[in-house]
Amino acid sequence: MPHMTISATTTHLLNFQDVAMTFPDGTTALSGVDLTVNRGEFVTVVGPSGCGKSTLLRIASGLETASEGTVELDTDRIGYVFQDATLLPWRNVTANVELLAELNGVPRKERADKARKAIDLVGLGGFEKNLPKTLSGGMRMRTSLARSLTLDPELFLFDEPFGALDEITRERLNDELIKLFTEQQFAGLFITHSVSEAVYLSTKVIVMSGRPGRIVDTFEVPFPMPRDPDIRFTPEFAALVGDVSHALREGHS
Amino acid sequence: MSTQVKTQPQTITVKRSGRPLTTWGPPLLVLAGILAIWFVISALLGDRDFLLPPPNEVLTQAFFNPSTMGDILQSLGRTATVALTGLAVAIVIGVLWAVAMSQARWVERSLFPYAVVLQCIPILALVPLIGFWFGFDFFARTIVCVMIALFPMVSNTLFGLQSVDIGQRELFQLQKAGRWTVLVKLQFPAALPAIFAGMRISAGLAVVGAIVGDFFFRRGSPGIGSLIGNYQSRVQGAELFAAIITASLFGVLIFAIFGWIGKRAVGKWYDFGSS
Numbered sequence: 001m002p003h004m005t006i007s008a009t010t011t012h013l014l015n016f017q018d019v020a021m022t023f024p025d026g027t028t029a030l031s032g033v034d035l036t037v038n039r040g041e042f043v044t045v046v047g048p049s050g051c052g053k054s055t056l057l058r059i060a061s062g063l064e065t066a067s068e069g070t071v072e073l074d075t076d077r078i079g080y081v082f083q084d085a086t087l088l089p090w091r092n093v094t095a096n097v098e099l100l101a102e103l104n105g106v107p108r109k110e111r112a113d114k115a116r117k118a119i120d121l122v123g124l125g126g127f128e129k130n131l132p133k134t135l136s137g138g139m140r141m142r143t144s145l146a147r148s149l150t151l152d153p154e155l156f157l158f159d160e161p162f163g164a165l166d167e168i169t170r171e172r173l174n175d176e177l178i179k180l181f182t183e184q185q186f187a188g189l190f191i192t193h194s195v196s197e198a199v200y201l202s203t204k205v206i207v208m209s210g211r212p213g214r215i216v217d218t219f220e221v222p223f224p225m226p227r228d229p230d231i232r233f234t235p236e237f238a239a240l241v242g243d244v245s246h247a248l249r250e251g252h253s
Numbered sequence: 254m255s256t257q258v259k260t261q262p263q264t265i266t267v268k269r270s271g272r273p274l275t276t277w278g279p280p281l282l283v284l285a286g287i288l289a290i291w292f293v294i295s296a297l298l299g300d301r302d303f304l305l306p307p308p309n310e311v312l313t314q315a316f317f318n319p320s321t322m323g324d325i326l327q328s329l330g331r332t333a334t335v336a337l338t339g340l341a342v343a344i345v346i347g348v349l350w351a352v353a354m355s356q357a358r359w360v361e362r363s364l365f366p367y368a369v370v371l372q373c374i375p376i377l378a379l380v381p382l383i384g385f386w387f388g389f390d391f392f393a394r395t396i397v398c399v400m401i402a403l404f405p406m407v408s409n410t411l412f413g414l415q416s417v418d419i420g421q422r423e424l425f426q427l428q429k430a431g432r433w434t435v436l437v438k439l440q441f442p443a444a445l446p447a448i449f450a451g452m453r454i455s456a457g458l459a460v461v462g463a464i465v466g467d468f469f470f471r472r473g474s475p476g477i478g479s480l481i482g483n484y485q486s487r488v489q490g491a492e493l494f495a496a497i498i499t500a501s502l503f504g505v506l507i508f509a510i511f512g513w514i515g516k517r518a519v520g521k522w523y524d525f526g527s528s
């Protein structure tokens with residue numbers, strides 16, 4: 001029987017035990033997934049496209065219910081950043097950032113404060129009144145990040161958030177995400193198809209196989225947080241990227 | 254300590270060219286062509302040109318004739334009242350109908366066929382019946398108007414409400430937002446461009462509906478449709494054309510006004526494209 005419990009005693013924030021997902025149409029997206037995200041961890045999942053990474057996040061967030069296994073969640077403060085910024089085009093930056101707090105019934109003044117703080121955190125000061133269509137892709141993603149930050153999330157889920165951005169914007173946002181992670185004390189579960197992004201951002205990299213997605217390997221990332229952007233050019237970094245890529249290729253075949 | 258970005262992200266300004274010559278030139282050329290053909294045809298008709306009096310005659314005999322123009326404008330006023338009332342009713346019913354359908358599949362399945370039926374009814378055949386049921390004055394005319402103008406409101410609003418991006422929907426779902434919240438804060442604003450596009454179409458149809466209505470229902474104060482009927486039976490070609498042109502211009506005006514209202518309301522974040 002699949003079930004989801006919110007317990008307050010465990011040390012981990014999120015725990016998957018033997019989770020499988022078969023959709024009504026018979027597609028099996030995940031099978032036998034064991035996964036733990038502890039407080040203070042930033043876990044990244046890499047895997048070939050279509051292997052069930054989004055499904056994994058959707059199950060963690062409660063958007064989808066696993067067809068088998070156990071999912072334990074130790075918080076109800078979850079941030080979720082989609083691949084697309086999913087901003088409401090008729091709301092300006094401030095109103096978009098306030099949305100989630102508004103939906104949760106946070107009083108007007110309090111949510112305005114939260115929004116202002118979050119907008120500063122992602123460096124969007126000065127663009128409060130801009131409509132989404134006047135923002136670049138990177139700024140839209142910042143707005144989306146700020147929106148989730150207003151929830152003070154304990155667990156932050158990211159589904160390939162920077163996949164559509166250019167290299168430079170992506171690297172800059174990676175650094176800012178690391179700063180947010182170290183300052184705001186949330187745990188992260190981050191999906192990407194870029195191995196170097198995975199290694200750079202996370203404390204743990206999980207490699208998934210092709211569909212149905214299984215976890216084929218796990219790598220602890222030893223570099224200290226916050227990351228020095230230059231570690232990307234060290235042999236240790238390159239070696240780890242090589243190992244993860246290798247595992248990815250093995251799992252794919 | 255907070256994270257700050259020192260770079261200045263670029264903004265995109267959306268601009269639209271509005272050169273008067275490129276905007277107004279082509280349609281004016283077409284107008285000149287139409288007037289030329291009109292002249293030629295009425296010249297060819299010779300002494301049977303009451304069928305199509307030349308444009309200058311329409312101007313001098315009708316448009317520049319205060320008593321004729323007085324009649325035309327007065328009856329246009331009555332028709333406009335019917336059209337705008339019918340339009341208002343069609344907007345309210347259409348939006349409510351669509352909102353009801355957007356709330357559950359089974360409601361949509363039960364109600365949508367009737368929206369289609371409404372559009373397929375040969376209204377002209379029904380108009381005399383409506384007269385018998387509801388009388389031959391304002392009320393019956395408004396009903397005809399609503400029947401003609403309703404469908405675009407229903408279908409456009411429904412389309413708009415259902416076109417909400419799945420990601421945005423899930424964003425609301427993650428916060429456990431209720432049906433009403435999703436409708437008010439997400440679906441309805443997202444549907445506004447489609448609703449305004451529907452309004453524009455319905456506005457044009459409402460004018461047509463009002464004219465059809467008073468074409469058939471001559472009782473009470475006559476609208477421009479009955480005036481057109483009168484000119485027709487009295488073979489007053491110039492007056493007839495003046496009335497038709499005035500009625501058409503009114504339709505265009507209403508269409509333009511609703512286009513403008515739509516642009517004012519949602520043009521800031523939604524691009525209707527040209528026109």
Ligand SMILES: Nc1ncnc2c1ncn2[C@@H]1O[C@H](COP(=O)(O)OP(=O)(O)O)[C@@H](O)[C@H]1O
Nearest residue numbers: 023025027029048049050051052053054055056
């Ligand atoms: N609601 C659904 N019904 C049926 N199949 C689905 C559904 N959602 C996803 N899938 C399938 O499950 C597989 C994994 O999807 P997804 O988790 O989106 O992959 P990824 O994010 O790793 O690219 C894909 O083959 C996809 O087509």
Ligand SMILES: [Mg+2]
Nearest residue numbers: 053054055159
């Ligand atoms: Mg995906």
